[in-house]
Amino acid sequence: MSEDRRAFFRALVRSAAGQPGAPPEETAPAAPPGLGDEEVERYSRQLVLPEWSEAAQLTLREASVLVVGAGALGSPVASYLAGAGVGRLGIVDDDTVELSNLHRQPLHFTPDLGAPKAESAAAKLRFLNPEVVVEPYQARFAPAMVEGADLVVDCSDSFATRYEVNAACCAARVALVEGGVVGLSGLVMAIRPGESACYRCAFPEPPPPGAAPTCAEAGVLGPAAGVIGSLQALEALKLLAGLDGALLGAFLQVDLHDHGFLRVSVTRRADCPDCATL
């Protein structure tokens, strides 16, 4: 395991210190240099794409991704990234599975009620792809968690966490895919700190308290979260593998009432407190 990987997981362990269920650092077995026969078969339907390659797959295998939130967005994001072969997935969530979660959070099942979401998600992800090292952290997000990660996918459900994740990724220059969903609408944005506009460049201030309903207050249809989470996972794969067409310097506003997809260009702000000095 490379030194930056070790640092990543040392940071995760530090961040989760004192939280119940924090696992010890895990050492991944040394992987062969090329793809094995089973990997070629497992990933064959993406390897067959002209846009994909063995090099892209190997890059994914070496990647460490942190998914913040294991709920409505985190479920599809983590599922697709594990399925696609991201080598290491950190899953951060301090919540437990509730009955009202199940209609939109397909990584959690009825027997999981009361279980920590990070653990519940990790168990399913390991079944999905045993080749992936999954690290569950039953903890609130902390900035130190992004250190050493190649990419962060923010699947949290509050503006406060979103700004916290954005600031941490900018400070550590870690690529980020933001997302949010309420009702039948959502938003996705890919960010390379220092190169493209960050979340705070696009939205300098959070909505005033009470102005924007959270997912918990306003409700959401499960498939709408699935669409937004799927788009986040797609952007994550594009950034990790260096594919063209990532949503950099723009956000995508999605209205699933009438299937409206609006791409809004965003430029970096010279006065952005998170990324202006990068």
Added chain:
Amino acid sequence: MAVQTLDVTDVTCPLTWVRTKLALERLAPGDELTVSCAPGEALENVPRSAAEAGHDVAVEGTLVRIVRR
């Protein structure tokens, strides 16, 4: 110009093309890959996929000769 060989007679679509594609990715432009294909779907799809990817393709019996673009 290097010539490599590949046998995909023991796998089915899409692995026939996946294995061919990965083998081609490891070659330098101008190198040749000779692929043994089973008659039928593989022998139809491998040369077609290779041509669609922009490579030069020739079929001789059950052998597909592909020159990497």
